[in-house]
Amino acid sequence: MLYIKAPAKINLTLDVLYKRPDNYHEVEMVMTTVDLADRIGLELRKDGKIAISSSSGIVPEDERNLAYQAAMLLKNTYQIEEGATIYIEKEIPVAAGLAGGSSDAAATLRGLNKLWNLNLSIDTLAELGAKIGSDVPFCVYGGTALATGRGEKIQHLPAPPTCWVILAKPKLGVSTAKIYEGLNLESIEHPNTKQMIQALEEKDYSLMCKSLGNVLETVTCSVYPEVGFIKEHMLRFGVDAALMSGSGPTVFGFVKSESRLNRVYNGLKGFCEEVYAVRMLGKRNSLA
Numbered sequence: 001m002l003y004i005k006a007p008a009k010i011n012l013t014l015d016v017l018y019k020r021p022d023n024y025h026e027v028e029m030v031m032t033t034v035d036l037a038d039r040i041g042l043e044l045r046k047d048g049k050i051a052i053s054s055s056s057g058i059v060p061e062d063e064r065n066l067a068y069q070a071a072m073l074l075k076n077t078y079q080i081e082e083g084a085t086i087y088i089e090k091e092i093p094v095a096a097g098l099a100g101g102s103s104d105a106a107a108t109l110r111g112l113n114k115l116w117n118l119n120l121s122i123d124t125l126a127e128l129g130a131k132i133g134s135d136v137p138f139c140v141y142g143g144t145a146l147a148t149g150r151g152e153k154i155q156h157l158p159a160p161p162t163c164w165v166i167l168a169k170p171k172l173g174v175s176t177a178k179i180y181e182g183l184n185l186e187s188i189e190h191p192n193t194k195q196m197i198q199a200l201e202e203k204d205y206s207l208m209c210k211s212l213g214n215v216l217e218t219v220t221c222s223v224y225p226e227v228g229f230i231k232e233h234m235l236r237f238g239v240d241a242a243l244m245s246g247s248g249p250t251v252f253g254f255v256k257s258e259s260r261l262n263r264v265y266n267g268l269k270g271f272c273e274e275v276y277a278v279r280m281l282g283k284r285n286s287l288a
């Protein structure tokens with residue numbers, strides 16, 4: 001069995017520039033991977049079938065699964081006769097703004113590239129990934145990047161300064177499409193993407209904290225007040241900065257010291273079931 005790690009992402013910034021004629025939004029986002037990851041196991045099948053099984057209980061195990069779509073895309077594009085059984089050990093909360101499905105699809109592309117001896121470059125895998133979802137190309141590369149277009153154009157950036165990341169997910173799932181739809185383009189408060197990039201280049205922790213911003217946050221908070229409630233409490237318990245990731249509902253916060261990490265973690269655990277304390281990953285994925 002071949003195992004591939006599929007890490008979650010967080011959005012350090014998420015800006016929307018305009019709505020495109022194809023109904024996607026033109027975005028500008030700084031994204032980075034964190035050490036909260038699904039594990040994808042891949043096994044060769046001689047019968048040509050793609051089969052999915054998952055530890056989650058809630059993600060679909062058929063053609064709706066993004067890992068299944070990734071496998072079929074590779075199989076059809078390169079006329080592969082072999083198949084694969086794909087085991088998904090789910091650690092990343094589902095529909096949480098952490099790109100769990102996209103990361104599973106990206107890991108499947110990287111893994112099957114090896115299992116089926118395709119020798120495709122990472123850029124080719126990222127290009128294919130864009131056909132599955134806007135976040136898949138970033139997840140193919142991992143690390144830290146500026147994503148533009150509908151999210152599929154990737155420019156690599158330096159890793160963020162080291163710190164702890166606390167993630168808290170209220171008990172609800174969010175539809176990304178609905179949140180983008182709810183955005184009022186006239187009243188957007190744009191984050192300072194350039195300043196965030198400068199913070200990464202200079203490894204300036206406090207500038208990174210100051211530059212966090214996500215235009216979807218107010219939309220999700222107005223539909224789900226729990227998200228704002230969690231963010232408020234995270235800040236009150238002592239994180240240096242906090243923000244909702246992607247379309248939500250997960251909120252992340254940064255701290256430097258382990259003692260503060262414990263205080264925030266324990267405080268949040270009092271009323272939120274799903275809380276994680278992880279490190280940024282920093283490093284980009286290599287080919288499997």
Ligand SMILES: C[C@@](CO)(OP(=O)(O)O)[C@H](O)COP(=O)(O)OP(=O)(O)OC[C@H]1O[C@@H](n2ccc(N)nc2=O)[C@H](O)[C@@H]1O
Binds near residue numbers: 024027099178
């Ligand atoms: C908001 C973000 C931020 O990283 O992440 P999540 O909250 O999903 O993790 C992404 O833009 C989500 O990317 P992803 O989840 O891959 O989206 P897709 O499957 O491509 O699109 C789902 C739907 O979201 C809307 N969408 C997505 C991307 C984009 N740039 N503009 C959009 O309007 C469209 O309505 C689309 O039909």
Ligand SMILES: Nc1ncnc2c1ncn2[C@@H]1O[C@H](COP(=O)(O)OP(=O)(O)O)[C@@H](O)[C@H]1O
Binds near residue numbers: 067
């Ligand atoms: N491998 C997968 N893991 C998680 N969700 C998946 C997967 N494949 C398809 N999905 C579907 O994709 C939707 C979004 O899930 P996910 O990628 O976890 O969230 P987000 O887009 O908020 O980051 C869910 O409704 C889920 O049913």
